[in-house]
Amino acid sequence: MQTVAAYIPYPHWLNSGDNTWQLVAATLVGLMSLPGLAVLYGGLVQRKWVVNTMLMAFAGFSMVLIVWVLWAYNMGFSSQTFGLFGAHGTGFFNNLVGKPWPITSHFGEQNQATSLAQTDVPFHFPNATLAYFQVVFAAITPLLFLGSILGRMKFKAWLLFVPLWITFVYAVNAKLLWGGGFFAMKGAVDYSGGYVIHLAAGVTGFVLAWMVGPRLKRDRDHGVPHNLMLVAVGAGILWLGWNGFHGGDPFYAGVDAASAVLNTNLATAAGLLTWMFWDMVGTRQRKPTFLGAINGMICGLVGITPSAGWVDGYGAILVGLICSTIVWVAWNYLSRVRPFSKVDDALGVVYTHGIAGLVGGLLVGFLADPGMVEYIGVGKTPSVVVNGLFYTGSWHQEWEQFLAAVWIICFTAAMTVILATITKLVCRGLREKDAVLEIGDVAIHDEEVYPQETFAERVSAMTSLVDRE
Amino acid sequence: MKLVVAVLKPFKLDDVKEVLKNMGVHGMTLTEAQGFGRQRGHTEVYRGAEYEVDFVPKIRIEIAVDDEQADEVVDAIVGSAATGKIGDGKVWVLPIETIVRVRTGERGTDAL
Numbered sequence: 001m002q003t004v005a006a007y008i009p010y011p012h013w014l015n016s017g018d019n020t021w022q023l024v025a026a027t028l029v030g031l032m033s034l035p036g037l038a039v040l041y042g043g044l045v046q047r048k049w050v051v052n053t054m055l056m057a058f059a060g061f062s063m064v065l066i067v068w069v070l071w072a073y074n075m076g077f078s079s080q081t082f083g084l085f086g087a088h089g090t091g092f093f094n095n096l097v098g099k100p101w102p103i104t105s106h107f108g109e110q111n112q113a114t115s116l117a118q119t120d121v122p123f124h125f126p127n128a129t130l131a132y133f134q135v136v137f138a139a140i141t142p143l144l145f146l147g148s149i150l151g152r153m154k155f156k157a158w159l160l161f162v163p164l165w166i167t168f169v170y171a172v173n174a175k176l177l178w179g180g181g182f183f184a185m186k187g188a189v190d191y192s193g194g195y196v197i198h199l200a201a202g203v204t205g206f207v208l209a210w211m212v213g214p215r216l217k218r219d220r221d222h223g224v225p226h227n228l229m230l231v232a233v234g235a236g237i238l239w240l241g242w243n244g245f246h247g248g249d250p251f252y253a254g255v256d257a258a259s260a261v262l263n264t265n266l267a268t269a270a271g272l273l274t275w276m277f278w279d280m281v282g283t284r285q286r287k288p289t290f291l292g293a294i295n296g297m298i299c300g301l302v303g304i305t306p307s308a309g310w311v312d313g314y315g316a317i318l319v320g321l322i323c324s325t326i327v328w329v330a331w332n333y334l335s336r337v338r339p340f341s342k343v344d345d346a347l348g349v350v351y352t353h354g355i356a357g358l359v360g361g362l363l364v365g366f367l368a369d370p371g372m373v374e375y376i377g378v379g380k381t382p383s384v385v386v387n388g389l390f391y392t393g394s395w396h397q398e399w400e401q402f403l404a405a406v407w408i409i410c411f412t413a414a415m416t417v418i419l420a421t422i423t424k425l426v427c428r429g430l431r432e433k434d435a436v437l438e439i440g441d442v443a444i445h446d447e448e449v450y451p452q453e454t455f456a457e458r459v460s461a462m463t464s465l466v467d468r469e
Numbered sequence: 470m471k472l473v474v475a476v477l478k479p480f481k482l483d484d485v486k487e488v489l490k491n492m493g494v495h496g497m498t499l500t501e502a503q504g505f506g507r508q509r510g511h512t513e514v515y516r517g518a519e520y521e522v523d524f525v526p527k528i529r530i531e532i533a534v535d536d537e538q539a540d541e542v543v544d545a546i547v548g549s550a551a552t553g554k555i556g557d558g559k560v561w562v563l564p565i566e567t568i569v570r571v572r573t574g575e576r577g578t579d580a581l
Contacts, residue, residue: 451513459520
């Protein structure tokens with residue numbers, strides 16, 4: 001009897017290895033947010049703020065997912081151009097933002113992924129894979145700047161600010177650098193989000209912290225972390241989750257994914273050790289501290305983000321060393337001068353993400369090794385590489401990196417002011433009342449992180465049950 | 470000798486401690502406590518079930534002082550811990566029969 005294959009599992013353009021890796025990588029990145037950042041931040045805040053911190057993380061993540069599929073994904077990654085103010089061609093306004101459009105239809109999810117940024121090498125997976133991979137990037141960004149405004153921002157205001165920010169800041173920056181937008185066309189590069197994610201998160205966190213105002217004086221004076229073991233859990237998930245962050249960004253389970261993962265870990269180890277070294281020689285106590293090491297770890301991770309697959313192993317170690325050193329100096333000394341001394345950036349996001357992202361983005365122009373091939377050229381087509389100053393002697397890449405950084409800082413700061421002002425008007429303020437801030441979680445959520453059964457007596461349901469008997 | 474015991478709002482600790490230090494109180498013992506008086510507790514909600522939590526977080530301070538100093542210490546605590554709102558707490562004074570400093574074996578007021 002002859003058997004005819006009546007079904008095939010997937011279309012010819014799909015490669016199961018690439019699709020698998022991309023979905024795994026996306027999930028790893030998702031884990032960086034939930035539970036990674038939720039428990040990292042939950043461990044770093046005071047006991048009375050843990051529930052609020054975790055819920056802001058989970059709610060923010062959910063907010064971004066919905067906004068992303070309904071309109072924001074296509075604003076960043078659509079293959080259709082959207083001529084703002086009727087602009088067309090290669091000018092700024094025609095390449096600023098994509099057309100807001102949902103991707104929730106059957107073809108939106110199941111067609112082969114396409115993007116203006118990736119026209120030469122076809123994707124080997126469907127749009128749903130790419131959209132999910134990109135959404136976990138988008139979703140971690142508000143969770144990063146959450147670290148700046150912990151312990152005083154109104155919960156409702158957070159729920160409004162996040163979708164606004166994703167729409168008007170993240171989607172635009174993503175389009176400009178990743179979605180084939182203006183800066184991408186000019187040649188600026190951002191491997192995995194040193195600018196779009198970390199620099200933008202640092203700037204937003206700082207500006208938002210300034211607009212929301214500081215935590216209560218008592219909370220600042222007694223701002224001791226409530227559980228360092230949770231910090232260890234969150235930080236560990238963050239580090240290893242970053243393998244998906246960078247390993248996924250070539251979009252193929254190939255050679256460059258492997259080198260990006262290795263480089264990421266090298267830079268991170270170097271960053272952690274560097275910060276610890278400076279703590280041991282450069283502080284009054286001269287002691288290595290766990291939280292210092294975690295800061296250094298984050299500096300390494302963030303610093304290598306713009307360059308993971310374009311530098312070699314030497315470059316990666318240098319990135320970790322330089323980023324960690326610069327941020328350590330900023331953390332200890334820049335924090336004493338205005339405006340840094342005047343703004344209550346609760347967890348120091350402007351340093352470990354803002355400055356680290358900026359330094360990492362600028363280092364691409366110096367350290368990118370043209371021998372590191374992202375996509376292999378066939379025949380006369382040259383391979384896709386990035387040319388750093390140290391290898392080619394050309395300042396071109398560095399100049400493009402600089403221009404993109406200036407844009408990210410200025411645009412993100414200005415838009416944050418505008419969006420926070422709108423949020424403030426709609427929500428009648430950005431911060432909770434002082435009476436609420438004194439109590440924290442119980443006042444805002446009727447929950448506390450370690451409820452004690454000794455003190456809690458169940459009302460309604462139990463009593464009525466007993467009454468009926 | 471007297472033992473001054475105060476149960477206060479936790480966030481008032483710094484103010485109270487500062488005032489007592491300035492008036493020359495050498496030491497105190499602090500315990501985190503839970504309690505309620507006229508101040509109402511609060512409700513917590515877990516998985517749809519409401520819980521009444523009568524007990525509110527408090528700090529309990531104990532200070533051993535000379536007889537003459539007792540009133541002054543009580544006044545200082547009341548003065549620095551008062552917010553005027555319900556739930557500010559209580560201060561009470563008990564007599565101490567004897568005190569021994571463990572390290573030296575000194576007794577009575579020498580051990581304060």
